[in-house]
Each structure stands twice: as C-alpha cells, then as structure tokens.
Amino acid sequence: MSTDRIRVLASVVGGLALGACGGGGSGSAAAYPPATGTGGLVTAFGTSGVVSVDPSTGDDELIAVLSDGTDLYLIGYDESPGAGNFQWRIEKRSLATGALVNAFGTAGVIVSNPSAADDSPWGAVHDGTNLYVVGFDEVNGAGDSRWRIEKRTLATGALVAAFGTSGVVTADFSTLDDQAMAVVQDGTNLYIAGYDYSPGFGDWQWRVEKRTLAAGALVTGFNTTGVRTSNPSGADDEALHLVQDGTNLYVVGFDEVAGAGDPGWRIEAYAMGNGAVVGGFGTTGVVSANPSAGPDSALHAALIGGDLFVGGYDEVAGGGDSRFRLEKRSTTSGALIAGFGTAGVVVVNPSTGQEFAGAFTDGTRLYLGGSDSSPWAGGGNFEWRLDRRSPTTGGLVSAFGAGGILWSNPSGRDDEPFDLLIDATHLYAAGYDEVPGVGDFRWRLEKRTK
Numbered sequence: 001m002s003t004d005r006i007r008v009l010a011s012v013v014g015g016l017a018l019g020a021c022g023g024g025g026s027g028s029a030a031a032y033p034p035a036t037g038t039g040g041l042v043t044a045f046g047t048s049g050v051v052s053v054d055p056s057t058g059d060d061e062l063i064a065v066l067s068d069g070t071d072l073y074l075i076g077y078d079e080s081p082g083a084g085n086f087q088w089r090i091e092k093r094s095l096a097t098g099a100l101v102n103a104f105g106t107a108g109v110i111v112s113n114p115s116a117a118d119d120s121p122w123g124a125v126h127d128g129t130n131l132y133v134v135g136f137d138e139v140n141g142a143g144d145s146r147w148r149i150e151k152r153t154l155a156t157g158a159l160v161a162a163f164g165t166s167g168v169v170t171a172d173f174s175t176l177d178d179q180a181m182a183v184v185q186d187g188t189n190l191y192i193a194g195y196d197y198s199p200g201f202g203d204w205q206w207r208v209e210k211r212t213l214a215a216g217a218l219v220t221g222f223n224t225t226g227v228r229t230s231n232p233s234g235a236d237d238e239a240l241h242l243v244q245d246g247t248n249l250y251v252v253g254f255d256e257v258a259g260a261g262d263p264g265w266r267i268e269a270y271a272m273g274n275g276a277v278v279g280g281f282g283t284t285g286v287v288s289a290n291p292s293a294g295p296d297s298a299l300h301a302a303l304i305g306g307d308l309f310v311g312g313y314d315e316v317a318g319g320g321d322s323r324f325r326l327e328k329r330s331t332t333s334g335a336l337i338a339g340f341g342t343a344g345v346v347v348v349n350p351s352t353g354q355e356f357a358g359a360f361t362d363g364t365r366l367y368l369g370g371s372d373s374s375p376w377a378g379g380g381n382f383e384w385r386l387d388r389r390s391p392t393t394g395g396l397v398s399a400f401g402a403g404g405i406l407w408s409n410p411s412g413r414d415d416e417p418f419d420l421l422i423d424a425t426h427l428y429a430a431g432y433d434e435v436p437g438v439g440d441f442r443w444r445l446e447k448r449t450k
Contacts, residue, residue, distance in 0.1 A: 038449045039386070039401040042426060045447040046098035052435070054442035055089065056080040062443040064124050064419045065430040068154055071095055072421075072428065075133055076443060077120040078111070087113035088121050088150075090133065090157065095423075098447065105157040112150065117142040121150075123182040125190070127213060129153070130160060134180040134192055137170070146172035147180040147194065149216060162215060169216040173198040173207070182241045184249075186272065188212070189219055193242040193251050196229070205231035206239040206268070208251060210275065223275030230268060232286075235260040239268075241300045241358070243308075245331060247271070248278055252310050254297035255288065264290030265298040265312060265327075267334065282334035291325070292316045298327075300358025304366060304391050306331050311359035311368055314347070323349035324357040326368050326394065341394035350374045350385070357385070362422035365450065366391040369429070371416040375409055383409035384417045384431065400450075408446070411435045415444070426450055 041049025054060060058079035066073050074091040081087050089111050092104035100108025113119060114137040121135035131152045136145040148170050151163035159167025172178060176197035183192045190211045195204045207229050210222035218226025231237060235256035242251040249270045254263040267287040269278035277285030290296060294315030301310045308329045313322040325347050328340035336344025349355065350372040357370030368387040375381045385407055388400035396404025409415055410433040417431035427448045432441040 037399045037401060039388075039406045039427070040449055042447040042449065044097065046445070049447055051093065051098040051445040052433070052442055053091070054436050054440070057436070057440050058083055059086065059441050060089075060443055061432045061441055062418065062430045062445060063121060065421045065428050065445065066124055066126060067095055067421055067423060067428070068126060068128065069095070069423075071101055071154075072098075072445075073124065073126070073131060073154070074430065074443070074445065075121050075124045076430075078443075080111075081113050081116075084118070085113070085116055086118040086120050087111050088119055088133070088135065090121075090131075090152070092154075092157065093445075098445070103156060110152070110157045114148070115139045118145070119148070122180060122194075125183050125185050126154060127185055127187065130213075131157075132183060132185065132190055132213070134183045134194075136179040139170070140172055140175075143177070144172070144175050145177045145179055146170055147178055147192075147196075149180065149183075149190075149192065149211070151216065164216040169211070176201065177204070178207075181239065184242060184244045185213060186244065186246070190216075191242060191244060191249055191272065193239040193253075195238040195253075199231050199234075202236075203231070203234050204236045204238055205229050206237055206251065206253065208239065208242070208249065208270065208275075210272075221274055228270060228275050232266070233257045236263070237266070240298070243301045243303050244272060245303055248281075248331065250301055250303075250308055250331065252298035252301045252312075257288065258290045258293075261295075262290065262293055263295050263297055264288055265296055265310070265314075267298060267301075267308075267310060267329070269331075269334065280333055281331075287329065287334040289327075294319055295322065296325070299356065299370075300360070302359040302361040302366070303331070304361050304363065307337065307391065308334075309359040309361065309366060309391070311357045311370070313354075313356050316347070317349050317352070320354070321349070321352050322354045322356065323347055324355050324368060324370065324372075326357070326359060326389070328391075328394065339393065340391075346389065346394040348387070351376060354382075355385075358420075360420040360422065361391075362424075362450070364391075365422065367420060367422070367427075369417060369420050374407075375412070381409070381412055382414045382416050383407055384415055384429065386417075386420070386427075386429065406448070410444070413438060414441075422450060
C-alpha cells in the first residue's frame with residue numbers, strides 16, 4: 001500500500017490518507033478566489049501563515065497534526081535516508097508561532113527508521129502526558145509491513161520503556177501488508193483500526209484492537225481477545241478511520257462485497273467496553289453503501305452530538321471521475337438523516353478528475369476537506385480544498401472563505417492536505433506541496449482563522 005492519507009488511501013480502493021484540508025488562494029489560479037471571510041492565513045505563524053519543511057529531495061509528507069493546547073505535534077514521514085526508505089518523523093512546534101520546540105527530540109524533531117524499506121506513521125493521539133503514534137514498519141522485509149505503535153512523552157519525545165518493548169508494540173499478522181491506520185483513546189485504553197492480510201493473498205480484512213495506554217497490552221475483555229476482525233469479502237476490505245463517543249466505536253472504510261474492483265462504503269459500530277457489535281446500528285452493526293460500479297470509499301469520520309458525519313468519495317460521475325461525498329447518519333441506527341443535503345448526502349464534483357475528502361469537526365462546526373483536481377489542465381495538479389458546511393442542512397456557510405470554500409494550490413503540481421486540527425480559534429491544515437520541484441514533496445502546515 002502507498003503512504004499518502006486522503007488521496008492515496010483512495011488509490012488502494014482503486015483509484016489513496018487518513019484526511020483533510022486547508023486552502024485559500026495562495027498560488028491558486030484566478031478562477032479560485034482567496035478568502036474573503038474567515039479562513040485567512042495567520043501571518044504571525046511560520047512564514048505568512050505557513051510552515052514548510054523539506055527534509056529530502058524525495059517524498060516528505062505530513063500526515064497528521066494534533067495539539068496539547070500549547071504546542072503542535074506533527075506526524076509524518078520523510079525520505080531522507082534514501083530513495084525507497086521512508087522513515088517516521090515527528091516534530092513539536094509552537095502553537096502560536098510554528099517554531100520548533102528545542103526540548104523535544106533533537107532541536108524539536110524525532111526520526112525513527114526501523115527498516116531500510118518503507119516505514120510510515122498513519123495516525124496519532126495523546127492523553128495529555130504521552131503521545132501514541134500508529135502506523136507500520138517493514139522490519140521483516142520489503143512488502144511485509146507490520147503494525148507499529150510508539151509511545152513517547154509529550155515533553156521530550158523519549159520512548160516510554162514500560163510500553164510494549166522499550167516503548168514500541170509491533171505485530172505482524174501475515175507475510176504481506178498489515179497496517180495500523182488510526183487511533184483514539186478513552187483515558188485508559190487505545191483503540192486502533194487498520195487491516196491485515198492474514199486471510200490469504202489478495203484478501204485484506206478489517207482489524208480493530210483495544211490496548212492499554214500504560215503497557216500496550218491487549219484488553220481481553222474486548223471480544224475475548226482484545227481484537228475484532230471483519231472480512232466481508234474475499235478481496236480487499238480495509239478499515240481506515242475511527243471515532244468514539246464514549247460508548248461506541250464507529251469504524252469507517254471500504255469493502256469489496258460487490259466484487260473485486262468495486263469497493264463500497266462500510267461503517268461498523270462496536271461497544272467500546274466489550275467489543276460487541278451494536279445491534280441496532282444498520283444490519284447487525286454494519287452500514288454499507290455502494291453508490292457506483294467503480295471505487296467508492298469512506299475515508300474520515302467526525303461526531304457532532306448524536307450524529308455521525310462521514311466523508312469520502314464515490315465514482316457515480318463515471319470512470320476516473322471521483323467526487324466528494326459527505327453523509328450524515330444517526331449514531332443509534334446508522335440511518336441517513338434526510339434533512340441533510342439530499343436524503344442525508346452531500347456530493348460535490350469540482351472537476352472531471354479525482355476528488356477525495358474527509359469529514360472534520362471541532363464538535364460544533366463541520367468541515368469537508370481534501371483535494372480536488374480542478375486545475376488539472378492535462379497534467380498532475382491537485383489543490384487543497386476546504387468547505388465549511390452546516391451540520392444541519394449540509395449547505396455551505398458563506399461567511400467562511402469565498403462562499404464557504406477555501407482553495408490552495410501552491411505549486412501548480414500535486415498539493416494535497418491529509419489532516420485538519422480545529423481548536424477554539426484556528427484551523428491547522430496538514431499535508432504536502434510540490435513547490436521544491438516535480439517529485440520533491442515537502443511538509444506543509446497552514447494556520448488559518450476558523
């Protein structure tokens with residue numbers, strides 16, 4: 001599997017992440033207006049509102065961003081060890097200015113390169129004291145990725161020795177691709193979603209684990225083993241993201257029940273305590289939808305009150321023309337909520353190329369963020385896009401950006417966001433741009449008013 005978040009998650013499905021967005025006219029073509037309302041860059045942060053980092057002349061991509069209220073933690077990978085050798089990279093930066101915090105790691109940066117092949121984090125969470133980062137490494141050989149979980153202190157970034165083995169938990173379920181994609185925590189335990197290849201070649205399955213924050217041990221009261229697996233088809237089924245409401249877990253991704261090459265949206269609900277399926281949710285704890293005969297996938301979810309918002313894409317417009325898809329569903333029944341968009345669904349198709357997005361929130365506001373290929377013009381040119389939408393109707397909130405939308409196309413090549421952090425006053429959009437040159441991706445972090 002490739003190692004981008006939103007768009008690259010989608011390529012797995014047949015087209016991509018895992019996630020998000022920013023934008024607002026910085027380098028955009030004239031057709032894409034800058035912010036006229038909220039959403040403007042905060043110029044005191046980084047350089048005119050943007051932090052850029054280019055550790056190598058290859059692939060360097062910022063996957064996730066989170067905050068402890070004082071500082072930011074940036075999670076991603078870089079290719080500085082050499083071509084074809086991605087390494088984990090974690091940075092700690094000031095929430096106010098974007099400057100590196102020197103007490104963390106080495107001058108604000110930690111790198112971890114377990115293997116000479118591709119190693120990448122996919123998601124992270126913190127508990128106020130420690131940082132938990134999940135992803136994969138290829139210690140067992142190229143093409144045999146395994147789950148990897150690291151626990152580090154927020155203060156210095158040092159590994160916490162009591163967790164797993166010297167601060168690291170690894171698990172290899174097959175001799176092929178096994179990857180942890182996303183993580184949440186409840187103050188006592190971690191819940192990790194991803195996939196493994198243990199059913200056999202060409203047959204990925206969903207995997208959700210519950211582990212203790214303290215030691216990383218599996219919690220056997222969760223489905224008797226600490227693990228839930230789900231293998232709805234004999235082809236590719238992948239869990240890509242999860243959220244929790246204190247009672248239940250909602251896991252989103254795709255399955256290929258309709259047939260190989262025709263992935264559809266899949267949402268599963270489990271009780272956080274014992275891992276039992278939530279029987280009233282969908283059909284025996286599962287909601288599935290297959291809008292088109294091409295690739296469709298849920299990518300990133302968010303909770304507002306008792307409602308579940310799921311962002312992703314579908315290919316209803318035709319082969320190679322994926323479009324944003326945003327669904328609003330009841331957390332109780334999984335049913336679409338009719339007053340939102342059209343029968344519970346908002347779709348947006350900015351171009352005849354590829355669009356991929358996720359749903360994000362601060363608990364009140366709703367954002368649909370990802371990349372679109374509107375500036376494509378016959379070549380590789382993805383841009384960042386962020387919509388603010390009403391959680392009630394799905395309509396654009398016109399006070400944000402230009403009529404509810406922000407765009408950002410820094411390079412005229414491939415620029416893509418993967419994650420969005422929203423605090424009390426600002427948005428932090430994380431991803432990459434190709435400003436250094438073709439094939440040389442660099443980390444990009446934007447700070448904007450919300």
